[in-house]
Amino acid sequence: MLRAGCSMAVEGCSIGDWDGRWGHVQKFLERTGPFTHPDFEPSEESLQFLLETCKILVIGAGGLGCELLKNLALSGFRHIHVVDMDIIDVSNLNRQFLFRSKDVGRPKADVAAEFINQRVPGCNVVPHFKKIQDFDASFYRQFHIIVCGLDSIIARRWINGMLLSLLSYEDGVLDPSSIIPLIDGGTEGFKGNARVILPGMTACIDCTLELYPPQITFPMCTIASMPRLPEHCIEYVRVLQWPKDKPFGDAVGLDGDNPEHVQWVFQESLKRAAEFNITGVTYRLTQGVVKRIIPAVASTNAVIAAACATEVFKIATSAYIPLNNYLVFNDVDGLYTYTFEAERKDNCTACSQVPQKLQFPPSAKLQEVLEYLTENAALQMKSPAISTTLEGKNKTLYLQSIASIEERTRPNLCKTLKELGLADGQELAVADVTTPQTVLFKLNFTSETCSIKQVQN
Numbered sequence: 001m002l003r004a005g006c007s008m009a010v011e012g013c014s015i016g017d018w019d020g021r022w023g024h025v026q027k028f029l030e031r032t033g034p035f036t037h038p039d040f041e042p043s044e045e046s047l048q049f050l051l052e053t054c055k056i057l058v059i060g061a062g063g064l065g066c067e068l069l070k071n072l073a074l075s076g077f078r079h080i081h082v083v084d085m086d087i088i089d090v091s092n093l094n095r096q097f098l099f100r101s102k103d104v105g106r107p108k109a110d111v112a113a114e115f116i117n118q119r120v121p122g123c124n125v126v127p128h129f130k131k132i133q134d135f136d137a138s139f140y141r142q143f144h145i146i147v148c149g150l151d152s153i154i155a156r157r158w159i160n161g162m163l164l165s166l167l168s169y170e171d172g173v174l175d176p177s178s179i180i181p182l183i184d185g186g187t188e189g190f191k192g193n194a195r196v197i198l199p200g201m202t203a204c205i206d207c208t209l210e211l212y213p214p215q216i217t218f219p220m221c222t223i224a225s226m227p228r229l230p231e232h233c234i235e236y237v238r239v240l241q242w243p244k245d246k247p248f249g250d251a252v253g254l255d256g257d258n259p260e261h262v263q264w265v266f267q268e269s270l271k272r273a274a275e276f277n278i279t280g281v282t283y284r285l286t287q288g289v290v291k292r293i294i295p296a297v298a299s300t301n302a303v304i305a306a307a308c309a310t311e312v313f314k315i316a317t318s319a320y321i322p323l324n325n326y327l328v329f330n331d332v333d334g335l336y337t338y339t340f341e342a343e344r345k346d347n348c349t350a351c352s353q354v355p356q357k358l359q360f361p362p363s364a365k366l367q368e369v370l371e372y373l374t375e376n377a378a379l380q381m382k383s384p385a386i387s388t389t390l391e392g393k394n395k396t397l398y399l400q401s402i403a404s405i406e407e408r409t410r411p412n413l414c415k416t417l418k419e420l421g422l423a424d425g426q427e428l429a430v431a432d433v434t435t436p437q438t439v440l441f442k443l444n445f446t447s448e449t450c451s452i453k454q455v456q457n
Ligand SMILES: [Zn+2]
Pocket: 203, 204, 205, 206, 207, 208, 344, 345, 348, 349, 350, 351, 352
């Protein structure tokens, strides 16, 4: 597969190139300078590597993805794959500049690849209209560098976990050839960040999970029966009341861009809030909760994608020292950038290889363990499935994602760890959408008075 791709590129290269085409890139790669990497030797081989061999995966073909594809293609990268599971919406067109009105409804990955391939001769972008979870290790292993322009923390954590799972160790020493660098960009309105992750060597996504605010999700029982926050009231109307009342007719789904819809949700949320003596429901908050979207600013995407593509170029060519390792960008008020070195966390659930400890008294209920896994800022799991080995048999203690198993295992949530037959030192295997691999936890029984906390290793 890889070989076929290469020979195609050589053909493309002979077809698509003209005199001086890569002059702007050659200036960086074929001469030395005060800012080059100390070990850098100028040569023509770096450019050849970019054009013919280097294989990049771009995850996301949205605001950041369009910019990234354009930047990489114009920097000389020709073997690019792009994965995106979304289709083009009319609201994307103001910034996702590879798409036109006629493309609305088509997969972003397909249209983005077509555009770049047509516009940049010799460039071969291969689209995948899929979820990242649809691919296995053998797919990801073929790339030299992976760059992410995602708006989902779950997806970031998943790809982070995937790249960590590709690492190989010999006698406890990391084999550097198994490392696939991950460049991650993120934006939110006027703020953004770009970071370089060398899996197994530098801070990974999960090492710095506390930097990301937990995504807002509310337990259904809270929404349905004991709301405490204005958001709970809005969620109630959005999730439960809208499908029941069908205020705009049978087949009309709630559209966050329709002011009449938002207005209806707002008014109903006010009523529910009044019922429970909750204040703070506003039209603006209603819109925020209903749309669940992060506002996108084209120029922020451009800045962050430029930073990410530059890092891809630096790592691919070794001509310059890469970002170490986290860049913050903020132009909400003035213009501010800052770079710091995010540090690895000794007991990171994703990259530390240290067994995670869970401290609970034997009288704690499984529900408490579940809540801990989802609410702890360092874990932030979404729908953890907990299993263990009891008397030599694998036993699922709780699994949410399959209705029949959820129903069967639900009674376990109210049982104590002791009633479930779990012992001190018991290993619990936890699977979750945030990671492709199972996370192992070791249960540490505490005395009854001890508060619930995770042991810091
Ligand atoms: Zn980590």
